[in-house]
Amino acid sequence: MDTGAVNELVAIPPGRVTLSDRRTQTSWQVEVAAFRISPFPVTQAWYAQVTSLRPSSSQGRRLPVEGVSWWDAVQFCNELSRRERLTPAYHLHVGAGTAQWVTSADGYRLPTEAEWEHACRADTTGPRYGRLEDVAWYQGNSGGQVRPVGGKQPNGWGLYDMLGNVWDWCWDIYDAEVYDTYRVLRGGGWADEHWSCRASVRRRSHPTFRIDDVGFRVARSMPPNRT
Template sequence: MITVPGGQVTLSDRRTERTWAVEVAAFHLAAYPLTRADYTEVTAAHSGSTQNGQDGARLPADSVSWWDAVRYCNALSRQEGLTPAYRLPDTADGADGADGSDGSDGGIAWDPSADGYRLPTEAEWEHACRAGTTGPRYGPLDDIAWYRGNSRERIHEVGGLRPNPWGLYDMLGNVWEWCWDLYDPQVYGSYRVLRGGGWFDEHWSCRASVRRRSHPTLRIEDVGLRLARSLQP
């Protein structure tokens, strides 16, 4: 994992034409999107669509819902002896039983003091993606991202293109990445934020500022996740 320095990031939403500044504390973020091999090792479940015969271990874990991502974070934390970051309150024994199938967020709570794995907030994600740069991308798109223009309409192994200045790979393109945040609960209810763009997206979706939303139960072949951890005092 990469230690991302703290700083301020300005988020924007094209739909509402709103901008807002967020202070981001230093935190840890995985250098790569979570791979299928790592997902399967913890969950004993297949994660990823098979495209053109691809089922490689270093492909990003895709077809992962937000709920799958949260449960993976907790499972990996327990496996490594860390305190899970998320609490699903419908279970008394600490196991993760909720799945959001009723259309709600299940009353899930995040403990920011926990040392376990979690999803980044969208402010953390954009701050890390930009890595001190100010343009729409941290480099020429073909050099840094798999998108419709160069992906041959398929997913690619992580780390195959140039990282951003902080050593983070595939922040744009390949798979969209779930964030912790609700997108706009007053309008979209439990929909969660996705960032980064995917292998089937046009170039305008692969920018640091682009926000996408989806229901937390969505599983689709261009959506995955990237692990974060809070810095401990």
């Protein structure tokens, strides 16, 4: 793993992904435009550099930041954008519990769940982009703890820890009619059994909850007419 590349985003080509929900037994197709995404979950070192905070229950510079809420994640994105003199992607009203994504902004943001699954699959069609033991830290091999980023094999597009280690917050609301403001989590974590660490698995959590196997990675939209 090139630790110097932790903060460098990877270009993801456009494509189409089929999302599915086991609870409702439904599936739907989404067209995904080209975008960029971080090759690793946001590390504790990167999170502390931007926010001066160290919220994780297990401390380590190269460990993924965890114990961060969805609101923490989107605020990190905006602060990182301001630091790099980019336009923040979100208009946030934390007290009112409202967030608006400014899709024309060039700043950092969370991936949508369609972007996340498209990036995770990397042109593969199976439940995982490799053998579970080779690509993911999960209940069967994590030793009951979060692990440094990049310790397993990446997928074909150079993305690490898309499965296992920590779940990734996504932008999307899971199901507004049933779960109100709950947001989507993807990827599985270090405490999960093998069946949770699959490209199609969806989980949900309240945007204020902080959980010790939930982190995030950042994305940016591509400029128009660029691939």
